[in-house]
Amino acid sequence: MSPRKSVAETAATRERIIDSALTLASTEGLEGLTIGRLAADLAMSKAGVIGHFGSKEALQLAVLGAAVERFTLRVPARAVGARPGTERLTRTYVEWIAYMAEGEGHGGCFLTSVASEFDGRPGPVRDAVLAALGAWTAYVLTELNTAVETGQLPERTDVDQLAFELGGVILAAGQSIKLYRDPQAPTRARRAIARLLIAP
Numbered sequence: 001m002s003p004r005k006s007v008a009e010t011a012a013t014r015e016r017i018i019d020s021a022l023t024l025a026s027t028e029g030l031e032g033l034t035i036g037r038l039a040a041d042l043a044m045s046k047a048g049v050i051g052h053f054g055s056k057e058a059l060q061l062a063v064l065g066a067a068v069e070r071f072t073l074r075v076p077a078r079a080v081g082a083r084p085g086t087e088r089l090t091r092t093y094v095e096w097i098a099y100m101a102e103g104e105g106h107g108g109c110f111l112t113s114v115a116s117e118f119d120g121r122p123g124p125v126r127d128a129v130l131a132a133l134g135a136w137t138a139y140v141l142t143e144l145n146t147a148v149e150t151g152q153l154p155e156r157t158d159v160d161q162l163a164f165e166l167g168g169v170i171l172a173a174g175q176s177i178k179l180y181r182d183p184q185a186p187t188r189a190r191r192a193i194a195r196l197l198i199a200p
Contacts, residue, residue, distance in 0.1 A: 021059060024041070035056065076139060085153075
């Protein structure tokens, strides 16, 4: 076996483990990840699974990183062509709501679930969640400030308050979709987003 093929196979195995772990963590939470369960699901040894990461925490961080990447490609990346400001933000939030409603209509959002799971647990995973959510908040604030500067929103708009309220809509939507399995939740969330982002 050539070294190049060995490296490629190692990378492919690592990605397969992360994919399986992300699927499992979506229902069991990051703390619910067990090396034994992953090994059984992947028909691998426990040593074979953990050997790619070194520790459970490193595996959790890799899964979180994969989730952030998928979210980025699924949500804000689909709004890149929209006009900066309220149009881009509206499209982004609509994509996020659609993303939460996937998976038999009650998939929820992995990132918001992990944020709730680790909000009171200090450590590298919580730090990574904070960094991901901080990047999202910066994105939202940039678009809101652009909307104010271009007259899409009133000059007096409190962008921090508006970002807070938009986040509240997403959290409510996620709970209604995943916990209550309310089929009207996506529609209600889209209406709320539109109401917040339309200039009076």
